Amino acid sequence: MFPTKEHVHGIKRQEVLREAAASFNFKGYHATSLTEIATSLGVTKAALYHYFPNKNSLLAACFEHAMEVAFASLERGRKQGKDGRERLVLTLAGYLSQLIDELNCCVVLMEEHALEPGDRAKLVRQRDRFERALRALVKEGIEDGSVVPCDPKLAIFVILGALNWVPKWFKPSGPWRPEQLTLALSQIFERAVSSAPAAALPRDVGDLPTHRPQGPARQLLPARRGAISVASSRPAPKQKRRAGGKS
């Protein structure tokens, strides 16, 4: 049988995570209430506790996923790139594109302060490791001549800033496709650090080639009323406040 029990559970869990990530990215962790997340999934707050033990673990899961993607991209970049600059740009492009379409536009890494000390320490360790690896790529690039001499620390701060800012303005429903964005950003980054910058950049991101056709692709598992579905938007049950006011 196709959708086993655990499989369905996993998919719904993913869906919760995606919704949470999108909201955390856009409005911030503290500004996002569980009720909001639940409502936009068509369920009530309590339902979320079937998938995550508490709000904080949702955030932790976002970070965990982001860091997994980060290191996977790093490895791929290291393998496929032929010099420091290529390795750097490939890593960044992989990181960005994967997070965009897996977590509905997610680069997180803001909001780390909201994590609990243990989770936070772990994240900080991993993130530092990732940043150090990126800086190392810059250094490699300087040494092999592919990257202009510069302060690797600052260069990486600038690049990560631009990257982490993406969720604030990018909407998958907007005029630019994720692949176009990834490509265009890579080119700007490349130009900023390359020892021999290209003469030109795309004049309009929307003119860049796209791989996938327009329009939403994902659509599965129409669930019963009041359950988490993947067809994102539905009436949603009203969530009443406690009956008697106070007086």
Place this chain on the structure above:
Amino acid sequence: MFPTKEHVHGIKRQEVLREAAASFNFKGYHATSLTEIATSLGVTKAALYHYFPNKNSLLAACFEHAMEVAFASLERGRKQGKDGRERLVLTLAGYLSQLIDELNCCVVLMEEHALEPGDRAKLVRQRDRFERALRALVKEGIEDGSVVPCDPKLAIFVILGALNWVPKWFKPSGPWRPEQLTLALSQIFERAVSSAPAAALPRDVGDLPTHRPQGPARQLLPARRGAISVASSRPAPKQKRRAGGKS
């Protein structure tokens, strides 16, 4: 007489704003409680209400100040720059440097969602105007040949992302002086968009020239116990929770 009553009030107000801005920038609006702000100023929460009507107005004031600085920098950049690229870079440098030392490292512009609808609409209007102006500078630069042909919208997103990210990692007490940071950032931005990029960038931001000597410069008005002083750090009165618990 030197410090008139209103003058002192104004200075303290500034001090509150600076403290709030620093915390909003670093941890976010919702993660910052008024008690925290008050405590680190050495007063209690209620004291803040002598300077601002509510928490939201603190945020609004941050944005207002940031936008004033933005447009002032824009005007200066327009006057002093000789081509599109120079005007752009001067604007950005002015914006960054002024915000860093006036608001203790502040570029805000995240957290706009926390504003009340009226304030928010105003901010969005102003910010859009600022962004459009920056894009116009890029376009000018492309036309006069000082800027590489590119998508002005994306270029500005990238630059503002890097800029808005600064408060997340920059500490005035760290190894880099604000002027060094401003200069180094300007050079990277310039390189990313210039039609004829410089061959090199500074290898170490800390080696760049500084104008001011190291160490904190500001120190005024030691206030009486329990009042807002400018000498930032002091014991701070404990802020007890309500006496009887609940039972």
Place this chain on the structure above:
DNA sequence: TAGCAAACTGACCGTACGGTTAGTAAACCG
């Protein structure tokens, strides 16, 4: 020195939100 306003405190209120729990309804299993 009295009078007064501004600055601040400490105790308090209302409420939004994270989290819990008892109960229901569908789905699964023998």
Place this chain on the structure above:
DNA sequence: CGGTTTACTAACCGTACGGTCAGTTTGCTA
């Protein structure tokens, strides 16, 4: 079929935080 598990809801609790207010301290003015 009956029994059990899973998914979910409605109603509720505790509390942290924004905001208020009566009262005290400080310092200016006359």
